[in-house]
Amino acid sequence: MTVAGRLREMGLELPPPFSAGNYVSAVTAGDLVFVSGSGPQLPDGGFVTGKVGADVDVDQAEEAARLCALASLTALQGEIGDLDRVGPIVKLLGFVNSAPGFNQQPAVIDGASKLLISLFGDRGRHARSAVGMAELPFNIAVEVEMVVQVA
Amino acid sequence: MTVAGRLREMGLELPPPFSAGNYVSAVTAGDLVFVSGSGPQLPDGGFVTGKVGADVDVDQAEEAARLCALASLTALQGEIGDLDRVGPIVKLLGFVNSAPGFNQQPAVIDGASKLLISLFGDRGRHARSAVGMAELPFNIAVEVEMVVQVA
């Protein structure tokens, strides 16, 4: 099944492209695509905002990370045209807007990781870091950036 | 026009090389150059320091990000010799030393991004993340790291 088919089957839609400044959504270098940091875009055009561990709980933050992964796929598709060209998702860096004392960043970023594995299977298995930020742009709860190899 | 010529035209100078520890300014792997994190070096040898949103305002921080980009170009030039060999600036990661509640990291890091686009044109258009840090080395206001493709 194609990635587009799997997305439909899961009832998921990619959000529209979004940029917060003077940069592009993704750049290709050889067979690697470096994808810009993506936030948790909601269907209404807003974002999931707030500090995880205070305003946003772990389950909500995991869902926000999943939304970040979908927004990353929008950026990736804009660059490579066809998500079926995705080889391994090489590396993911997950930034969690963390309330003081919140230390479950891996559980949050699993929301992005699980979605990628569901969509891409073994090609979705990636290296990863998950870290706790003092602040994020527009107070978004989570931000995710990726490096992807394409065939 | 060469990049050196464009820098002169804009009245800009690259700062001297700087290192804060046991690492090198840049490493080449194939046609990618990974540039170390660079801070906002001032002509007098000091750095722009302080929390953005408290000690440093957005305009000052945007100028600091521009200084980080210039310091990154010093590192890059030291590695590749000639800045006219720069292919796409592939990826930039911008760290903003953020006061509580400061969420305009993209506006700050635009200071680096705009300079790169001014100097390199379309080759300067990069993927990017901009995030808010609890602390940075020596309390610098901004730090920028880059991945660059060279011809």
Added chain:
Amino acid sequence: MTVAGRLREMGLELPPPFSAGNYVSAVTAGDLVFVSGSGPQLPDGGFVTGKVGADVDVDQAEEAARLCALASLTALQGEIGDLDRVGPIVKLLGFVNSAPGFNQQPAVIDGASKLLISLFGDRGRHARSAVGMAELPFNIAVEVEMVVQVA
């Protein structure tokens, strides 16, 4: 001398593999290996935890960074089989769980950098950023991620 021999000579052992979620320890793309974020694993299976500059002093944090580098080598060895295949350690990103006002992140991450240079010689000289985090997973004191070129 092999890297394994040098580790023995230094009285060091690599810790067992560890993962905190739905990701893999390292992914190879061409001749680059992207290694997941690694924490300061202790021989007893625990981790060095706490805020650097408050609960953990600079010397303890430098030792923690060294433990992170050893854990990164476990991940790398799992991916490439033989650490003697390591070409340049290309890039290291060091995350320091920082108490308010702590700004010696480079001295902390030097613990990882010096170990890599001791083990790999010139091939261990890498580009680097060292930054101060609000929080880290499980409250670990330091986390390190790496990009490595292999022969």
